[in-house]
Amino acid sequence: MIRYVLGRLTSLIISLTIASIVIFAVIEVIPGDPAAFMLGVNARPDTIAALRAEMGLDQPLITRYLDWVTGLLRGDFGQSWTYKTPVADLISDRIWVSLPLAIYALILSTIIAFPAGIYAASRRGGAGDVTIMGATQLGVAIPNFWFAMILVLIFAINLRWFSAGGFPGWDNPFQALKSLTLPAIALALPQAAILARVMRSSLLDMLGEDFIRTARAKGLSRRQALWKHAVRNALIPVLTIIGLQFSFLLAGGIIIEQIFFLPGLGRLIFQSISARDLIVVESVVMLLVFTVIMVNFLVDLAYAAVDPRLRTKA
Amino acid sequence: MSRNLIIGTALTLVFIALAAVSFIWTPADIENLDIPNKLQTPNGANLLGTDHFGRDILSMIMMGARTSIAVALVAVGIGMAIGIPLGLLAAARHGSLLDELIMRGNDLVFAFPSLVIAILITAVFGASAVNAIIAIGIFNIPVFARLTRGAALPIWERDFILAARVCGKSAARISIEHILPNITNLMIVQGTIQFSLGILAEAALSYIGLGAQPPTASWGRMLADAQTLVSIAPHTALIPGFAILLMVLGLNLMGDGLRDWLDPRIRVVRT
Numbered sequence: 064m065i066r067y068v069l070g071r072l073t074s075l076i077i078s079l080t081i082a083s084i085v086i087f088a089v090i091e092v093i094p095g096d097p098a099a100f101m102l103g104v105n106a107r108p109d110t111i112a113a114l115r116a117e118m119g120l121d122q123p124l125i126t127r128y129l130d131w132v133t134g135l136l137r138g139d140f141g142q143s144w145t146y147k148t149p150v151a152d153l154i155s156d157r158i159w160v161s162l163p164l165a166i167y168a169l170i171l172s173t174i175i176a177f178p179a180g181i182y183a184a185s186r187r188g189g190a191g192d193v194t195i196m197g198a199t200q201l202g203v204a205i206p207n208f209w210f211a212m213i214l215v216l217i218f219a220i221n222l223r224w225f226s227a228g229g230f231p232g233w234d235n236p237f238q239a240l241k242s243l244t245l246p247a248i249a250l251a252l253p254q255a256a257i258l259a260r261v262m263r264s265s266l267l268d269m270l271g272e273d274f275i276r277t278a279r280a281k282g283l284s285r286r287q288a289l290w291k292h293a294v295r296n297a298l299i300p301v302l303t304i305i306g307l308q309f310s311f312l313l314a315g316g317i318i319i320e321q322i323f324f325l326p327g328l329g330r331l332i333f334q335s336i337s338a339r340d341l342i343v344v345e346s347v348v349m350l351l352v353f354t355v356i357m358v359n360f361l362v363d364l365a366y367a368a369v370d371p372r373l374r375t376k377a
Numbered sequence: 378m379s380r381n382l383i384i385g386t387a388l389t390l391v392f393i394a395l396a397a398v399s400f401i402w403t404p405a406d407i408e409n410l411d412i413p414n415k416l417q418t419p420n421g422a423n424l425l426g427t428d429h430f431g432r433d434i435l436s437m438i439m440m441g442a443r444t445s446i447a448v449a450l451v452a453v454g455i456g457m458a459i460g461i462p463l464g465l466l467a468a469a470r471h472g473s474l475l476d477e478l479i480m481r482g483n484d485l486v487f488a489f490p491s492l493v494i495a496i497l498i499t500a501v502f503g504a505s506a507v508n509a510i511i512a513i514g515i516f517n518i519p520v521f522a523r524l525t526r527g528a529a530l531p532i533w534e535r536d537f538i539l540a541a542r543v544c545g546k547s548a549a550r551i552s553i554e555h556i557l558p559n560i561t562n563l564m565i566v567q568g569t570i571q572f573s574l575g576i577l578a579e580a581a582l583s584y585i586g587l588g589a590q591p592p593t594a595s596w597g598r599m600l601a602d603a604q605t606l607v608s609i610a611p612h613t614a615l616i617p618g619f620a621i622l623l624m625v626l627g628l629n630l631m632g633d634g635l636r637d638w639l640d641p642r643i644r645v646v647r648t
Contacts, residue, residue, distance in 0.1 A: 078485055089501050204573070204625035206580050209600055209618035212607055220608045314490035318585055322604070332493075333585070336500040348497050355490045 067367055075360045082352045083135075087128050090345050101144055101339040114144070118342070131345075140346040145338040150346045153331060160230055160327035161320070164243050164250070165312040171251035172258055172312075173305065179255070180262025180301075185289055187267060195259065202256025207315065211249035211322045218245060228324035246323045250315055254308050261304050265297040272296075299366070306362030310355035382634025388627025392620075396442035405433035407440055408592055416610040426612050429602065434613070438620050440594035444506060445624065448589070449575030451510045453568050456517020461564065463518070464525025465556060468533060469548040480526070483519035491516040495578065499587035506589040513578045517571050524567055528560040562639040566632055573628035580621050596621050 098114040099106065114120075119127055134141060140150035183195040219227035225245050231238045269275065270293050278288040317329030324330075328347055335343035404424065411431030419426045425434040467479040495512035502508045532538065533556070541551050582588035583597030591598065596617045603614035 074481065074484070077481075081485055082489065086497070089497055200626060200629060201622070204577075204622050204629060206577055206584075206597075206600075206618065206621050206625075208581060208584050209614070209621065212600065212604060212614050213618070216607050216611060216614070310490060314493050317492060317496065318581060321585060332496065336496075344497070344500065348493055351490055351493050 064367070068364065071360060071363055075356065078356050079353065082356065083132055083349060084128070086345060086349050086352065087131060090341050091124070101341055103339065117142075135346070135349065140350075141342045143335075143340055143343050145335070145340045146343075150343050153343065154328065154347065154350060157326060157328050157331050159233065160243075160325050161313060161316050161329065163239075164246055164316050164320070164325065164327065165309060167240070167243055167247040168250035168254070168312045168316075169305065169309055171247055172255040172308065175251065175255040176258035176262055180259040181266060181289075181294060183259065184263045184266035184270065185285075192263075196263075199256040199260050202253055203260075205253060207249050207253050208318050208322055210252060211246065211319055214245045214249055215322070228322070230325050242323075243325075246316075246319045246325060249322075250312055250319050254312065258301065258304060258308065262297065262301050265300045266293055269293040269297045303362055303366055306358055306365070310358045313354060314351055379634045379637055381630045382638055385627045385630025385632070385634050388623055389631050392442045392624045392627070393446065395439045396446050399436075399439035399443055403433075403436035403439050405436045407432050407436045407594055416606070416613070418610075418612055425616050426610075428599070428613050429606055429610075434599075434616055437594045437599055438596070438616065441596040441599060441617065441620065442624070444583075444589050444593055444595045445576050445579055445621075448506055448510050448513065448579040449572050452513035452517055452575045452578075453571045455510070455514030456521045456571060457564065457568065460518040460521025461525045461557075463522040464527075465529055465552040467522070467526045468529035468556070469552050471530060471533070476526075479522065483522050486516065486519045489516075491578075492581065495582060496585070496587060499582060504587040504590060506593065506595075509579055509582045509588040512582070513575050517575070520567065520571060521564070524563065525560060528563050529556045532556050532559050566636045566639065569628055569632035569635060573625045573632070576621065576625050576628070 098111050098118060098120055102111055102114060119130060122130070131141070138151055140154065142148070143150050143153055146153060179195050179199075183192040186192045215227050218224050226242060230242050233239050266289075270289070272293075275288050275293055278292050279285070283291065316327060317332060319325075320327040320329035321333060328351070332344060332347050335341075335347070409432070411427070414423075414427055414431040415429050417423055417427040417431075423433050423435065425438065428434055428437065463479050467476040470476050494515075495509070498512040499505075499508045529552070538551060538555060541555055546554070579588055579595070580597035580600070583595040584601045586598075586601065588597055589595040599617040600614060603610070603617065607614045
């Protein structure tokens with residue numbers, strides 16, 4: 064186990080290092096001067112020179128990269144050019160929208176997918192299975208930003224149950240959750256479709272195993288064998304997918320936040336892109352990549368803790 | 378042939394036909410703005426209605442099909458052209474440092490949140506269909522590399538490969554002449570799935586303004602334009618959405634159907 068953890072940890076560090084180099088390089092290869100790029104075409108030369116010095120562009124490449132990375136490690140994400148505030152502050156304000164949204168969507172997706180997948184597997188080939196599988200085909204094919212627009216059209220514009228966008232803050236938790244509900248549904252549905260399919264096929268694999276036959280031979284009913292033995296074992300691969308989905312939901316929230324005017328990390332990225340505030344873009348992207356790689360790492364560890372066979376395959 | 382395959386292929390062919398016909402004919406010229414005739418609901422003159430500039434939506438859908446198919450197809454092409462040789466190489470040199478490097482590189486690309494990187498790429502290099510293709514294509518490479526390696530490894534153990542080696546064929550020749558033909562079916566099935574993911578990705582990038590730029594028509598762009606109009610002219614948002622949905626559904630059904638038809642043992646990877 065220790066060898067496995069060390070191995071994963073090494074590849075985690077390598078992944079993060081390469082990720083940081085790639086993100087830094089992408090920002091660096093912008094044709095011309097990043098300072099001039101950020102300030103636009105009408106900037107005066109002395110303004111550009113001032114920003115160059117502020118960004119440390121007069122330093123050699125390696126120094127700038129190391130400065131940036133050591134800053135990140137200390138929690139110093141640099142200073143935003145447009146907001147004139149530390150990037151860390153900008154991020155910490157907005158993470159309280161993006162993170163709850165991703166968790167909310169993950170919970171919804173699980174609540175929908177588990178019963179659907181288990182029901183479909185237990186009725187394999189029946190009408191219920193065919194209906195649920197058909198629904199998941201649709202769920203996988205629906206672009207979530209379009210689904211979000213449809214939700215707004217029905218539940219905000221026609222029925223007026225929810226507001227079409229905006230976020231009132233966490234002072235009133237009920238209102239805050241309410242304003243995250245439509246975005247969370249839009250994010251969750253396609254993921255729920257994938258999860259239900261994984262749940263179903265994982266359960267079907269389990270139902271074909273010898274230990275289920277043993278359980279049935281022991282006198283358990285189909286239902287008992289399904290719930291007591293199959294579902295529990297089928298959960299292992301499903302949990303892995305849930306872990307992967309969390310990072311997808313966090314990153315996927317970027318577009319959904321745009322649609323619902325939610326002041327999260329996604330909107331921060333877009334506003335920074337249009338304001339050419341590259342320091343913010345660079346840091347937020349690195350933060351998202353870090354979260355995704357970290358979650359994948361934790362999922363790998365959890366998986367290995369549950370399933371000893373995996374530890375040797377590392 | 379299964380029902381999935383027939384329905385899926387039919388849906389896909391409809392959109393390919395729409396895209397192909399748009400090269401020689403569309404019901405109206407989409408660069409022709411007709412403001413007085415704007416936001417018409419579907420009627421005899423404009424079968425799917427008009428948008429906020431009075432452009433014919435059916436014509437826009439046809440031109441948009443062209444963009445979607447072109448972007449997704451080239452992105453799959455990039456994934457196959459780079460990923461399959463990498464996978465073949467890794468399988469041929471199984472267990473070597475090269476194999477390890479290729480596989481770890483794949484893991485790394487998989488670990489990146491693709492949407493975020495696609496946004497970064499298009500934001501920095503400028504929003505265009507070409508950059509969208511590159512951004513989507515990069516993430517297809519590890520899919521094909523991993524799948525190719527996984528499928529090629531068991532084939533290397535087979536007797537006919539041993540025979541080919543005895544004949545003195547090089548690893549490269551064996552990969553091309555014996556391994557590749559044996560994994561073609563798998564690649565076709567996965568290609569269909571990646572194609573559908575590419576359509577969704579292109580729509581998402583164009584929707585946020587980082588894909589094809591006007592006047593090039595794109596379904597994602599049409600949805601972005603329709604967003605503020607959704608309450609007064611819902612058809613402008615519903616129609617492009619259904620186009621994306623049906624095209625992706627068609628490709629997915631076709632992929633599932635092809636898999637069952639070509640080889641029931643194949644298992645595709647969905648990301």
